[in-house]
Amino acid sequence: MFSYRHAFHAGNHADVLKHLVLVQLLRYFAQKDAPYWYIDTHAGAGIYALEGDWAGKNAEFETGIARLWTRDDLPGVVAEYVDEIAAFNEDDLLRHYPGSPFIAAQALRERDRLRLFELHPTEIDVLRRNCRHLGREIERHTMIYAADGFDGVKALLPPPTRRGIVLIDPSYEDKRDYARVLHCLEEGLKRFATGCFAVWYPQVQRLESQQLAGRLARVPARSWLHVSLTVRKPSSDGLGLYGSGMFIVNPPWVLESALKEIMPWLTEVLAQDAGATFTLESREGQAAAPR
Numbered sequence: 183m184f185s186y187r188h189a190f191h192a193g194n195h196a197d198v199l200k201h202l203v204l205v206q207l208l209r210y211f212a213q214k215d216a217p218y219w220y221i222d223t224h225a226g227a228g229i230y231a232l233e234g235d236w237a238g239k240n241a242e243f244e245t246g247i248a249r250l251w252t253r254d255d256l257p258g259v260v261a262e263y264v265d266e267i268a269a270f271n272e273d274d275l276l277r278h279y280p281g282s283p284f285i286a287a288q289a290l291r292e293r294d295r296l297r298l299f300e301l302h303p304t305e306i307d308v309l310r311r312n313c314r315h316l317g318r319e320i321e322r323h324t325m326i327y328a329a330d331g332f333d334g335v336k337a338l339l340p341p342p343t344r345r346g347i348v349l350i351d352p353s354y355e356d357k358r359d360y361a362r363v364l365h366c367l368e369e370g371l372k373r374f375a376t377g378c379f380a381v382w383y384p385q386v387q388r389l390e391s392q393q394l395a396g397r398l399a400r401v402p403a404r405s406w407l408h409v410s411l412t413v414r415k416p417s418s419d420g421l422g423l424y425g426s427g428m429f430i431v432n433p434p435w436v437l438e439s440a441l442k443e444i445m446p447w448l449t450e451v452l453a454q455d456a457g458a459t460f461t462l463e464s465r466e467g468q469a470a471a472p473r
Contacts, residue, residue: 192230193243193267193279195452196426198250199411200351200382201285202263202448203428203437207347207378208289209262210434217293218345220286221338223331223366224352225298227305228312229270229280243279245413249451251276257444282349283309287320296324297338299331332366339373346374351382360390364397367431371403378432385425387416398429399465407433407464409441411449415457424457438464 191197211218232243250256250264269288270280280288283298290296298313300306306328313321327334335348350366352359360383367379383394395408412425430437445460452458 189227189230190240191242191423192281193232193247194423195242195246195411195413196382196384196423197243197279198246198263198448198452199409199426200428201266201282202260203380203409203430203441204282204285204349205263205266205289206259206437206440207380207430207434208286210436211345211347211378212289212291214345216345217291217295217343218347219295219297219338219341219343220290221297221299221335221341221346221348222283222286223299223335223348223350225283225300225305225309225326225331226281226302227308228283229278231277232279233277243276245452245454247279248276253451257447259440259444260448282351283313284316286347287313287316287324290320290323292323294323295341295343296320298324298326299329299334300326301328301330303328332362335366336369336373339370340377341374344376346377348374348377348379349382350379354384354386354391357388357390360394363394364401367398367401371401371431375404376432378430378434381429381431383427383429384423385410385412385427386423387420395427395429398431401431403431405433405464405466406431407438407441408461409445410461411445411452412457412459413449413452414454427461433464438462 266285270278287296300309310326350363363381370379384391407430410427414424416424441462445462449458449460
């Protein structure tokens with residue numbers, strides 16, 4: 183269960199979709215003065231060297247963030263995401279890719295809090311070392327738990343602020359993660375019904391993956407938004423990641439229109455063959471309490 187290292191995949195097309203959405207969530211929450219918590223159930227190492235042995239092995243970032251890096255025609259929402267990545271790179275050279283915790287840390291304000299879970303015995307040490315470089319101020323508002331985020335997140339909900347973003351982002355290396363994601367979301371909503379929960383999932387040729395979005399859509403929630411990006415046709419050998427999705431419960435009301443505008447463009451830019459496509463669907467219910 184500990185063989186997965188996100189460094190191999192840092193900056194790929196799935197990271198682009200996930201972090202583009204995350205940047206919009208963070209910006210929305212920062213519009214109000216009221217503090218919020220950002221909780222990450224599977225934090226990883228925090229930041230990744232794209233020139234390192236792991237990220238460079240398959241160079242998945244070359245068909246992800248690298249395709250956006252030098253373009254001068256980025257739509258506004260995409261440009262905001264690329265700006266966040268650029269903040270961790272000097273001289274306009276793409277050498278590092280921040281994971282979700284570092285993107286969230288960059289958006290952190292004085293009264294906001296960061297809560298990170300990581301169970302991998304090596305990644306947790308790297309995460310702690312990396313977070314020290316964020317500066318004393320951010321470190322003071324951050325807690326890192328060497329624990330299973332699926333279980334640990336329960337004790338943090340609802341956060342004292344009653345405002346929060348919970349990112350549920352396992353590797354899905356273990357097929358039981360699909361059921362655990364669903365259970366984690368259901369339990370989270372029982373404790374924090376107005377919270378914003380963002381679930382990332384991979385598109386792979388596994389039944390659990392193909393069924394997950396439909397199962398998430400049946401969770402009793404006031405509203406949800408589902409966006410997916412498929413970059414290529416599934417391979418004939420049944421292997422490999424051909425796309426990904428984000429399922430957001432209690433999303434900001436402005437997010438759907440923002441994604442509707444940029445997803446056709448993003449799909450075209452990140453396409454690897456004629457099978458590239460995207461989906462965008464939502465359900466509106468009773469409005470959640472103000473976030």
